[in-house]
Amino acid sequence: MLSVRSYFFAKFYDATMKEVEEACLGAWRAELLAKTAGDVLEIGAGTGVNISYYPPGIRRLILSEPDRNMRERLAQRVEESGIEQATVADSGAELIDFPAASFDCVVSTLVLCSVKDQSASLQEIYRLLRPGGAFFFIEHVLAEDNPRIIRWQKFFNPLWNFMCCGCHLTRDTAEAIRQTGFQTDQLERVIVESAPAVIQSGIMGIAIKPA
């Protein structure tokens, strides 16, 4: 049953997101990912929307995606991109088979809403980053300071979670990033324009693992 939903989720993901990409996401991806460098890991890379935004100089790019249907499109995009230093992997964010301190940058865009265990995923990102390394993120989150939207998020969460293959509307991801031990001075609250109200509250930025 999940594999049927995941098939359709992957198949229609890019088309569904088109309007939001044009309204804001595309520009945010470009702004953030231009700052990546060195050895880079992306978790939950999906259909590979971020690939075209990485700067040409990065040394190594690991694009990890646990869903088979997403990964097929991802592999196709990697091939089309011609980026030789890019490799596709199949790990979930909770456990990624690399030694500690393997990466200068880790990227997560719209993934921490969907991982099974957010705390374990953030701890894994922290473990994999070198001291001083940077965690780049764009995520939709619990609508801080808006009780009306929070009520809607709680109401729709079970249905949304079912339809969108495990995505949660009610996660306080900014607080979770802080709790993991990252420095979050560059965390910004954003409005995800053109998206349904329950996913308009967003955060983006760069969290640093202390040196």
Ligand SMILES: C[S@@+](CC[C@H](N)C(=O)[O-])C[C@H]1O[C@@H](n2cnc3c(N)ncnc32)[C@H](O)[C@@H]1O
């Ligand atoms: C909303 S999509 C975002 C895709 C892509 N990152 C983007 O920005 O368009 C969420 C992605 O998270 C992936 N995902 C779900 N559970 C995951 C997990 N435990 N670890 C890593 N990725 C996961 C899904 O397969 C899906 O590709």
